[in-house]
Amino acid sequence: MNDNRRQILDMLASGKITAEEAERLIAALEKGGVGATVMSETDKVKYLRVLVDTKDPVDGPTKVNVRVPMQLLRAGVRLTGVIPASAREEVNNALRKEGIAFDINNVTPQNLEELVEQLRELTVDVDNENTKVRVFCE
Amino acid sequence: MKGEILPPLTATVHVKPANWRFGIRLWLPLFLFWLLLLPLLVLALPFLFAAALIFGVRFWASIRAALALLAGFHGTSVEVERPSARVFINLH
16 A cells, blocks of 8 residues: 555545545546656655754854755765674764664665655754754755 | 766856955866876775775775765755855755
8 A cells, every 4th residue: 555545544534534535536546646656756855955044143144055965875875885894883882882772784775765765754943042953855 | 866877077166255246156177186086096996905805895885885975966065155255066
């Protein structure tokens, strides 16, 4: 079952839509199945954006706008695949010492794609008196 | 974007100090830099190969990963705006 169909059924289950509306939506989904697949391909997350807006009392306002291609993230993670096993263990130990329970052995191309896909939903907003930081994917 | 294997070939840099009427726009042919670097890389390959053997790193996988990393810079842009100046860098 794909995500769209599940979403429709969830909406039906929660009473947000009627059975007829759900049927219509599913029919439309089936009709546009090929188009939907193409759209999801082009709809892939391409960039990670970081926007920083600071108001420094001395230096004045500063705006930083960084656009990082997801391809760079993918390539960076792919680099972990060539780290020798002994070094990986050292990295894991160092992460554990910092209180980060993360095993870099779990970083595989399959997991990476899943991770990148999940980043689509990511938006980090940090807002304090003098600084605003926004991190999101597009 | 998928399938891009070349590193960024050009970069544009735009610098505009606040007290200047016009900014400076530079178009940097990065491909010349890669062309210059290529013979050095070829010379360094045997040493890199030896180092990979010693440290137990998969050589060709590392080369592929490094190239993918360089290629990943396509489309990177950085823009910094301050009261004193505005700087914009874009890699193509």
